[in-house]
Amino acid sequence: MTDAAIQPDAPVATAQAGDTAADSYHYALMRRAINEIDSADAPLTLDDLASRMKMSPAHFQRLFSAWVGVSPKRYQQYLTIDHARSLLAHRHTTLDTALQTGLSGTGRLHDLFLTWEAMSPGEYAAGGDGLMIRWSQIPTPFGPALVMVTDKGICGIAFTAETGPGAAWADMAARWPKAAFKEDDAAIRQLAGPVFAGRGETRLHMLGAPFQIKVWEALLQIPSGHVATYSDIARRIGADRAVRAVGTAVGRNPVSFLIPCHRAIRKSGGLGGYHWGLPVKRAMLAWESARTDSL
Template identity: 35%
Template sequence: MDDKLLLENENYKKIEKVIRYIDDNFKEQPSIDTISEYIGMSKFHLIRVFKEYVGVTPIQFLQSVTLNYAKEHLKESKSILDSSLDMGLSSPSRLHDLFVNIIGVTPKEYKESGQNVEITYGYGFTPFGEALIAFTKRGVSYLGFVDNNKEAIFARFKELWEKATLIEDDKKAQDYLDNIFIEKKKFDLYVKGTNFQINIWKALLNIPNGTITTYQDIANSINKPKAVRAVASAIGSNHIGYLVPCHRVLAKSGAMSGYRWGIERKKILIAYEALKN
């Protein structure tokens, strides 16, 4: 296993703990000394690790990201999304161009829950925590973050592809994760969902890296402005985290809610992408 990824995974856990602490205590505006004491690191080491990973210090994150990011960027999200949808596929700002082409299962494969489909899966490390990834010859078919509960994440994956032939290979899984998170290679996604769900997941690919939007904007983008609840349900059913960026969608109020792999991770992903964009 790559030592760099192991270190990044440990750093992620520490940052996640800091984010959770800031989220619970932002009204008190805790000092860097208070935060470093809580995390059990010297403040200088904490500042260095946090800034290396996120791009700002914990206090800058507290003041500029945690409290203000969602509300400030939400004001512009509709125009950003509309502009993205108007662009051609050659636009370098689109995640679709960087990563993903979605391939839906056939109606027969959907009905049979993956029968006669061979899926390789395994566990590995990413900069955002340990993950379970699965893939077929046609593309990535699952990507979820573990958070110390392998049984639950595997059960969710197995339920989705209950009749598929599963082959565990952690080495190949880590190679896939390296190519996604380190090498930034392009991937096809082999997804199992209804036509409506797949259309929503495709719409998510139009959200530019480093920006956010709302469930209402996604509903508007597919010409179903009254289908916000159905859109939210489809987004919540996304089984390929990160590559299909459901973390970039917020409630109209700007609330960070409804992320399958943890609110802290959602905040980190949004902040990371905004600061690295």
């Protein structure tokens, strides 16, 4: 499989706000804005940011609002490194009480209903032997994503804006070394398209070792707009001393965003790592925080 075989179409600048193509186009702009913010010595004004993006302030403001619903100044605050520390101080979810307080059932993806099934130990050991996996790249609010599905549901989501499509393909396909793969753009868009629009029921088909599955279950208890530490997750699954192993399992999550590994951060408030690039993780946390604040 070559990079060219899965190279996504260029974003369509004329897409209507509110659909995933428009969101993906806006994320490409946000990615550039993140780079500008990171390289600046001080906070940037609207005029500064717009100039660096080679856009008029009014047009830049409109695109920002269409994507995230807050001003560029406010969103810039969400993108700073200190935002993770603020989340830790004010929206730190203790996983043992999340279900009791009702947090983990709210604010996921609007009214999205998520169900999932883990592959059996035999299926896991077989490396996908006899399994047909359909795939395609689709636009998402966080840039293009490689999405893979089985007959039972979505089995992989990889964001390619930072890693590139070829590296994402090699990473995801290697998890099922004996599976057969078929490109099926229509099927993927029909199944995965509603996921990023926050509509309907979504089925996941998870491939992972028992320890990894436990970690991913804990991640599902972190509500949108909140965070938990790797230590919290370790305690939740009864493996207090296995923080490093938890971090590895978080990074191996095959269905990014839906199983929200981006909501796991360090005790210090640092973001830690993210398998598909820290700019994507920061954008996800900022995007969710803005929406949580607007409720």
